[in-house]
Amino acid sequence: MTRGATFAVMILALLAACGTAVDEESGLGQSINAIAARTGEVQFVPRFAVLVEQGAPRLQVAFVEKDLSADILLERSVGAFDYWLSADGTQIIMQDGMLHSTRGIGEGLLASDLSEPLARVRGLSPGTSDRFHTYLDGNDRAVSRTYRCVIVDRGPREIDLFGTPTATRLMRESCRSLDQEFVNLYWVAPSSRDIILSRQWSGPVIGAISTRIVPR
Amino acid sequence: MKLRCLAVLSLGLSLVSAGSGSAQTLSLYGTPGLVDMPTAQVLPDGNLALTTNRFGGIVRNTLAFQLTPRIYGTFRYSINRDFFGQAVNVSSVNLFDRSFDLHYQLGFETDRRPGFAVGLRDFGGTGVLSGEYVVATKGFADDRFRVTAGLGWGRLAQRGGFTNPLGIISDQFETRPTGSGGGPNTGNIDIGQWFRGEAALFGGIEYQATDRLSFQLEYSSDAYNLEAASDVVEISSPINIGLNYTYPSGSSIRAFLVGGREIGFQYSFVFDPAKRRSPGGFDKAPEPILGRDVASFADMELSDRQALTAARKVLGDRLTAEGIDLEGLNVDGGRATVRIQNNRWDIEAQAIGRTARAMANTLPSNIDTFVIIPQARGVANSAVTLQRADLEELDTNYDGAWLSLARARIDDAPPQSREGEVPGIYPKFSYGLGPYTAFSFFDPNEPLRYELGAQLSVTYAPLPGLSFDGLFRQPLTGNIDDATRQSNSVIQRVRSDSLLYAQQSDFEINRLTAEYMWRPGEDLFARVTGGYLENMFAGVSGELLWYPIDSRLAMGLEINYAKQRDFDMLFGLQDYDVITGHASAYYDLGKGYITQIDAGRYLAGDWGATFSLDREFNNGFKVGGYFTLTDVSFDDFGEGSFDKGIRFTVPVSWLTGIPSRAVYSETIQPVLRDGGARLNVANRLYGVTRDYRAQNLSNGWGRIFR
Structure with a gap:
């Protein structure tokens, strides 16, 4: 190797170290292990193994833009909050069926204030609302974001829930901030007001996450 | 409502700060510019840019860091092939040149006026690239066209030079004194040269064809006089042209034509250390808090x-x-x-x-x-x-x-x-066995030397605060010990014999110490370490640190008795010994800027002080630099004139998203000499304690519920 090229290689090695850093899908790769785990290809984290033994409730989730899906198990319910755990130890926290926060999937959604959209979506009550997300940015700072949303009732929809036709109403929430916009969809059971099926935006890294309740 | 307003306001500010003035195109100097000429633009605050290019017989590798929103600095390593031809009695026919630049943005561009900047190129190196400039840049037509005009001195006035307009201030500006020019005072800062001698105009235009593709056309005031005379490059025109293609990842490739004859290529990568590769990380979720x-x-x-x-x-x-x-x-x-x-x-x-x-x-x-x-x-x-x-x-x-x-x-x-x-x-016992890498930079015969091997670290802690530590290495492959450049230092050789250590050692005892750390009182920390303290010295080290829990200021005192180790890095000692130590002050300036001053006696017995400035991102990524001035004269110090360096620390978790306390650190010194050399004792107290004091704990609080 020539001398000049040697130094260039050093620079490029540094670049490679930066440029080929674990890509943002690694967390998704880990999460998708949940699927493999069910077939015994990888080990569960111990907390997940306990939930499997207990027959904990399941939620089917998919990272829409990554075309990945997995079943996650309910680890704990505290009031309106459900903590869903994946086989590899990542977590999605839902508040009455609405995505509240994530842990370990690469997205830095620390927490959300969903009081207004929850009231409108579960109340089947169209209108405008604000939602607040707090993200962990790449510099470990908690950064708050505000979204103004318009919620519309798209009318009744019958969905196929694992072979069972289920009556729902489709609520559409369109949100924007100064530099971001997204659309969330909720299929709500008119009687219980539970969110049966959804497609919800988690943040700029992972994008939309779909959820589907798995009947016990 | 208050939260809502704050969120909107902060979002708005972030959009503004990310707006105009940020450069996409890096010049052949690895800094915002056209082809060879600088522009009045900067990188986004905190960004790092790595650039390598080649044209004719010239290779330039540059690291640029946007230290503050207005200031960027660079370190560059250039190679001019066959610069000295065959007739000169030098150790190599090639010119290996280390240079530092500094750019200050006097004003950012607005709708009505251009951005203005002033800069120094190669202000502390061999002087081959030395030049100064003032420059203005203005965008037109939605910033698709950016026009730059500037005035250059030194190298930037090699073509079209005229009487220095600063001569109206003083006649002294009209003559540029001869610089150190690669002689024994290389590395001395040539303040007396700055903005002196003839001046010349330069300028150019950049056309941003798409978000990613841009073209540059410039009139260069740099005639490459020295390089052309040495046939390193051929220059027949003052016009340089270039094109640049930037990828969303931060990588850019460009091709250019310099002086009408030399076609070259460049790759650069710009990234923001304030952005982890994964903002949320891939750490396992915490247990929910049960009732x-x-x-x-x-x-x-x-x-x-x-x-x-x-x-x-x-x-x-x-x-x-x-x-x-x-x-x-x-x-x-x-x-x-x-x-x-x-x-x-x-x-x-x-x-x-x-x-x-x-x-x-x-x-x-x-x-x-x-x-x-x-x-x-x-x-x-x-x-x-x-x-x-x-x-x-x-x-x-x-x-x-x-x-x-x-x-x-x-x-x-x-x-x-x-x-x-x-x-x-207690007692606690731990060990680690793994590979290690070591690098040696800037040997003209091989600018990057490396060593790979196996490393064993062992710690036995019988009591809290008391530990016995060992670090052992077995080199397996590499070329560090193939070097032939021997030290020519005229002062006590305390670092410049590093090659002898590499050549005469096989199995290495890098550290073998007993250490006791304790708290002598409120806000106080103390450490005593004895044994084989580092690769080149054994002895005893004592340190006291005063660091109030919520203070930005910490102060320390360290005294060491050190005796030089044998070159085989085993148990033997040489005759040279020294009492060395420093009084240190550490101050957190806020916004991630940390300063440190260490004043005292160095390993060669010289007295002086080290001045350091680091920018530490909240995620642990650090970029910094330091210089040391002691009573060793620039002549006696030798090449480089005084000790200086840049350093960076990259947390492994920054790269992987997986939590880890491991970091990768490297200090790059243009020249390793004996003046201003400090003992490398492990576990200096400020580094050991800082993460746990109130300031740093608070800075990381965004992760308290992660």
Whole structure:
């Protein structure tokens, strides 16, 4: 190797170290292990193994833009909050069926204030609302974001829930901030007001996450 | 409503700050520019740019860092092939040139006026690239066209030079004194040359064809006089042209034509250290905080020894799963105190949060207050007090992290105590076996030398604060010891004989020490270390650090007796010994800027001071530089004139998203000489303690509920 090229290689090695850093899908790769785990290809984290033994409730989730899906198990319910755990130890926290926060999937959604959209979506009550997300940015700072949303009732929809036709109403929430916009969809059971099926935006890294309740 | 307004305001500000003025195109100098000429543009604040290019017989590799929104600095390593031809009696026919630049943005571009900047190129190197400039840049037509015009001195006035307009201030500006020019004073800062001698105009235009593709056309005032005379490049025209293609990842490739004859290519990569590769990380999720009525010992009293022991076991197991050692647990009424050592989390506040969760899910329901004392090497550092009810309430709160910080207390740790110590935790023994890499830079015969091998580290800690540490290496392959350049230092050789250490050693004892750390009083830390302290010196080292818990300022005193080790890096010692030590002041300027001054006596017996400035990002990524001036004259110091360097630290978690306390650190010194050389004793107290003091704990609090 020539001398000049040697130094260039050093620079490029540094670049490679930066440029080929674990890509943002690694967390998704880990999460998708949940699927493999069910077939015994990888080990569960111990907390997940306990939930499997207990027959904990399941939620089917998919990272829409990554075309990945997995079943996650309910680890704990505290009031309106459900903590869903994946086989590899990542977590999605839902508040009455609405995505509240994530842990370990690469997205830095620390927490959300969903009081207004929850009231409108579960109340089947169209209108405008604000939602607040707090993200962990790449510099470990908690950064708050505000979204103004318009919620519309798209009318009744019958969905196929694992072979069972289920009556729902489709609520559409369109949100924007100064530099971001997204659309969330909720299929709500008119009687219980539970969110049966959804497609919800988690943040700029992972994008939309779909959820589907798995009947016990 | 208040939250809403704040969020909108902060978002708006972030959009503005990310707006115009940020350059996409890096010149052949690796800084914002056209082809060879600079522009009045900067990189986004905090960004790092790595550039390598080649044209004719010239290779330039540049690291540029946007230190503040207005200031960027660069370090460059250039190679001019066959620069000296065959007729000159030098060790190499090639010119190897290390250079530093500095650019200050006087004003940012607005709708009405251009951006203005002033800069120094190669102000501390051989002087081959030395030049100064003032420059203005203005965008037109939605910034698709950017026009630049500037005035250059030195190298930037080699073509079209005219009488220096600064001559109206003083006649002295009209003559440029001869620089150090690669002689023995290389590295001396040639202040007397700046903006002197003839001046010349340069300018150009950049056309941004698409978001990614741009073209540059410039009139260059740099005639490449020296390089053309040496046939390193051919120059027949003042016009340079280039094209640049930028990828969303931050990589850019460009092709260019310099002087009408030389076609070259460039690759650059720009990234923001303030952005982890994954902002949220891939760490395993924390356990949900259970209600206190279902905690493991919810209904029990921990007043009896048996129950307390059982609670320690359960809590210890929970913490072990989180990569945290439980070292002690005390319960006093409604208050539980734990002492922990964090082995996994690079952000200390996250370890505090995980510990608090484990306590909430374990301890009896009547315990309301948690006190968490992080310890490093068995020495209690700070005491973080959290209310259990706050944890329960804020875990899912939209603003939970900051509310939690507001409600927490961070105090200095109480006096060291072993009360409540987890039985059997001492003595501790740990070891690590793995590969290592070492680099040697800038040997003209091989600019990058390396060594790969196996490394064993061993620690035995019989008591808190007391440890016996060993670090051993077995080089397996590399070319560091193939070098032939021997030291020509005229002062005591304390570092410049590094080649002899590489050549005459095989199995290396890099460190073999006994160390005791303790707290002599409130806000005070102390350390005594004895043994084989580092690769080249053995001896005894003592240090005292005063570091108030909530202070930006810390001050330290270190005294060492050091004796030079044999070149075989085993147990023998040479004759040279020295008393060396420093008084140090550390100050956190805020916004991530940390300064440090160390004044005292260095290894060669020289007296002086080291001045350091680091920019530390909140995620642990650090970029910094330092220089040392001592009573060793520039002549006696030799090449480089005085010791200086740049350094960076990259947390492994920054790259992987997986929590880890491992970091990759490197210091790059243009020249390794003997003046201003400091003892490399391990575990200097400021570095060991800083992460646990209030400032850094608070900075990481965004991860308290992660």
